[in-house]
Amino acid sequence: MHGEPQSLPGAAQEAEGRLSEIEELEIEVAQLKQAVNSHAVIDQAIGVVVTRGRMTPDRAWDVLRETSMGTNIKLRHVAEMVVTWGVTGELVADIREELTRRLNSTR
Structure with a gap:
């Protein structure tokens, strides 16, 4: 019986450490999922700009990046709006200009 109470604090610390590690991994997985989704939207926006601007994907990337910097809007948000523009033909005035x-x- 004397062995059990002494082993509980160590086991509790180990379990707490594992829970903390699991939480960290869950956060990392969520961040990676977000990054993959952002990358997909940006790739789609590059495709829209390539088509509309008749340019290479590298130049379309530069155009998106420069548009983001010029409007002070995050690249992911610019990309989302450009993808929507490709579907609806509508684009927010700031981004459009x-x-x-x-x-x-x-050109």
């Missing part, structure tokens, strides 16, 4: 300027400067 900056993107049009970038697309016209490449």
Whole structure:
């Protein structure tokens, strides 16, 4: 009986450590999922800009990045709006103006 009470604190610490590790891994998995989703949206937006601007994917990437910086809107959000633009033909004025300027400067 004397062995059991002494082993409980160590076992509790070990279990707590494992729970903490599991929580950290769950956070990392969620972050990786977010990164994969962001990357997919950005790739789709590159495709829209390639089609609309008749340019290479590398140049389309630059246009998206520069549009993001020029409007001070996160790249992922710009990409989402550009993908929507490809479907609906509608684009927020700020993004449309900056993107049009970038697309016209490449011609």
